Structures are given as C-alpha cells and as structure tokens.
Amino acid sequence: MTHEQETLVEKKVTYTLELNGQIFMIENVPARVNEETGEQFFSPSTVEHLQQIILSGQQPDHFTEVPVYYYVA
DSSP states (O other): OOOOOOOEEEEEEEEEEEETTEEEEEEEEEEEEETTTOOEEOOHHHHHHHHHHHHTOOOOSOOOOOOOOOOOO
C-alpha cells in the first residue's frame, strides 16, 4: 500500500472554539495546514497561548456577528 506525501504549508488561520455556550475566534494564528484536506496543526506553544488568551478574560480586540442556522432534515 502506498501513502501519498502530505503537503503542509505554514499559514495564518482563524481558530474557533465553543466553550460553555460561547464562541471564541482568534485571528492570525500560526498553523501548519494540509493543502489537500485543510486540516490544521498547531504547535504545543501555540495551543498553550490560545488557551491563555481564551481563559485570561481579557477584552477582545473586536466583536463580529455570526448568522446561526438550525439543521432540519
């Protein structure tokens, strides 16, 4: 069985997290992104910094409105 070589590219991405019913977005996060699947990989220090930002309670840089839809089959 042959495995295709993954191509990971350094990019800045927007990280989104839902925590206790709130949605947090952090922009400009460094990540390695799989070009084929879009999967994002973060270094341990980046993950630690993301947690500090979210849990610190600091004021956000700005707010944004997000449309919400219900999935009805």
